Amino acid sequence: MAELAKATVETAEIDELHSPLREFWRRLSKNKLAMVSLVFLLGLTLVALFAPYIAPYDPINGIMEESLQAPNAKHLLGTDELGRDILSRIIFGARISLRVGLLAVAIALSVGTVLGSIAGYYGGKIDLIIMRFMDIMLSFPSLLLAIAFMAVLGRGVENAVIAISIVTMPEYARIVRGSVLSVKENEYVQAARAIGNRDAAIIFKHILPNVMAPIIVRGTLGISTAILETAALGFLGLGVQPPDAEWGTMLGSGRGYLFNAPHLVYFPGIAITLTVMAFNLLGDGLRDALDPRLRQ
Template identity: 60%
Template sequence: MEPKYSSNPDENLQAAEYVEKPESQLKAMWETLRQNKAAVAGLFIIGILAIIALTVWLSELMGKQILPYDPNYADMTKSFIKPNAQHWFGTDQLGRDMFSRILDGTKISLFVGVTAVAISLTIGVIFGAIAGYRGGKTDTVIMRLMDMMLAIPSILLAIAFMAALGKGLDKAIIAIGLVSIPEYARIVRGSILSVKENDYVHAAKIMGNKTSRIIYKHILPNVISVIVVRATLGVSTAVLDTAALGFLGLGVQPPFAEWGDMLGRARGFIFSAPYTLIFPGIAITITVLAFNLLGDGLRDALDPKSRIK
């Protein structure tokens, strides 16, 4: 995209600085992100969580046990053992090692979060792009549907979807993915409305490009930063929704370890064994905080105006 020059030399200089090669933009983004200590901390935590999740998942595929204990093995003779050298986070009401279950739950929370965001992002981008580019009745119909979904609290809508779909991991992914579609649709639509009247879009139309090519080749790349930031923050929301559904007994079903389900089943022992709630709660908090910190950092790093001095 060519910059629009003005009679003001200072503005022209800023415009010239703004037009960078993709490699330069990526490098500048990384430099800005690296200077944000909070974002780096979030990225570091997410990296650790991803390594844990992948390691646990791969070990299960190979039939090996790398966790200190089998996270699903119940031994009633070891119920409610307080945190010690053998069981760092103690054991739950069924005698299962809490530390192993927290680590095992990492793969479920991240998998549900990332997969649900992928579903909502894909569908939301398509709807938002069509509504923003087409306008008119198409825009009205799509956005009124999105408004109807946004009028209902996301957790209540997710519960409604779960009631229709049933319980289970795959159902939870679909439900959480569906409730987030309106947010991405509105963001993409608003971003497209702000850029679709630019000269390079009109030039693409004159050259005979198809609508789909104009949207995905010329428009979406210019709003990708907004989408990336929202998707990063969306993972944290999906993790919270997963925990909420698990807490209500509608999400991932036993014996699989899921942080929300662990909280829900331990709420009756808040006074006798508070550690059974504290550690899953800390895991959820750290994960959500990490994605929020990274999302905030990406928002600043991907804003070109922040790099124009």
């Protein structure tokens, strides 16, 4: 009987754990646009991972005799001014765009979460110093600030990741700070403090797990912002450098052929638009699925 009771308790705990996940997935799956976006992004990720096996041609080396060809049976999306296959370059460009977007958001989210948690939990002068510094950064347009950091750091993918993560970090810090302020006086936090838990344990074990919903949503939306800023830096010649394939760099090099070879601009622009739209729609779906106020 004791073993049966123990098994019953364990089953109930597992069901209680899985129930929120099932409810979250049920609500997310009802959002058709979010599900289509999720499928698209999963497919794009697979394409980026297996780009060397999927791309029909070398994205770096082209054939000058085949330059500026319109879409045809041999080159489905045409070729650029150096005879390189546009489809192959877009496939390899997905690698860079997704990598920069994910890395930049991961760094910005990690640092912003720590700073926002410290500011919201301790308050006082610490909160004042951290948040005023964040306000100063937010007072500048993010792209302009990213260009300034790139001018200091230099060109390249790694520096683009650093610049984008720095300029987007204040947004996450403010979101986390506001969430921490709203829950730090709850009873379970007071109880954890009363039994002698350290501040770090209270923040990371009791507060942050209960404010993850807005952080997840903002992080998903932030990936689209990072991809856009990566493309903008590449378009201006400050991001990924030729001959590497990146969507913004492809736009920048193709703008001079807009009238006689518009496919050089159309297809990279479509890739950026679809990817950014997919992340935005998925972020909206996650927001609706995680918002307890929308649950019936």
